[in-house]
Amino acid sequence: MKSKSILMIKLVLLFVSVTILSGCGTTRMMTKKYVGSWEYKLETPDGTYEGAMVINYDGETFTGIMESDMGSAELDDLKIEEGKLTASLDVGGYILDIAGEFVGDEFTGTIGPPEFQMPFNATRVEK
DSSP states (O other): OOOHHHHHHHHHHHHHHHHEEEEEEEHHHHTTOOOEEEEEEETTTTTEEEEEEEEESSSOOOEEEEEEEEEEEEEEEEEEEEEEEEEEEETTTEEEEEEEEEEETTEEEEEEEETOOOEEEEEOOOO
């Protein structure tokens, strides 16, 4: 009887270990699909701006920057949950909010101050 209890404990521990390890791999794969460079073209009343939204992941948090010919700026409060991104961006003292969703190699969303949101789309850059 004691050997059956030990065998049962070992099986439960094995199951828990496999479940935890498979979850870690899934998280890594899920975050990997957002990491990289995403090219954008933004049509504004002041003209067209092109650049890249670059997203990184350090194992715990996402970080990012927006790059263009005018320079670069950090994405503040960057969060990606279930394929949805939210962040803010300080452009010369103006705070712009970014929100949208990743679907495959496309990002579709909006950017701008709360009172004037513009469409914002980006495409993953092939490595």
